[in-house]
Amino acid sequence: xxMNLKKREQAPPKLRMEPMVDCVFLLLIFFMVxxxxxxxxxxxxxxxxxxAYSEFARKRYNVYVDAIGRISxxxxxxxxxxALETFLRSKATQIETLIIKADKNAxxxxxxxxxxxxxxxxxxxxxxxxxxxxxxxxx
Numbered sequence: 001x002x003m004n005l006k007k008r009e010q011a012p013p014k015l016r017m018e019p020m021v022d023c024v025f026l027l028l029i030f031f032m033v034x035x036x037x038x039x040x041x042x043x044x045x046x047x048x049x050x051x052a053y054s055e056f057a058r059k060r061y062n063v064y065v066d067a068i069g070r071i072s073x074x075x076x077x078x079x080x081x082x083a084l085e086t087f088l089r090s091k092a093t094q095i096e097t098l099i100i101k102a103d104k105n106a107x108x109x110x111x112x113x114x115x116x117x118x119x120x121x122x123x124x125x126x127x128x129x130x131x132x133x134x135x136x137x138x139x
Contacts, residue, residue, distance in 0.1 A: 042064075
């Protein structure tokens with residue numbers, strides 16, 4: 001008796017999307033939690049108060065100056081003003097806004113010196129940060 005050997009047509013495998021959606025959401029949550037949104041300075045800076053309020057571009061660098069004259073750019077400590085100028089020169093094309101967050105007891109001359117060194121490197125958008133807690137939206 002001859003055997004009839006026909007290939008059975010198999011249905012293509014079905015790809016379930018529910019586990020993939022779960023993986024995407026888990027990855028999204030992981031990257032949101034692992035991302036550092038605000039980088040604290042390596043020392044405490046007590047900002048002066050102001051009644052004005054401004055928004056700045058997202059590509060910015062924060063220069064911190066404390067009351068005794070220590071300087072950092074975001075979390076990186078800078079030993080002196082010459083090293084700061086070298087850092088600003090290397091990052092000048094990436095900086096849209098340079099925000100100086102100086103302690104209210106910091107020397108005025110140090111802040112002005114930082115501003116002048118930034119201007120020498122072609123950084124024109126410079127802002128001086130103030131405390132935001134007291135802002136009421138009035139002038």
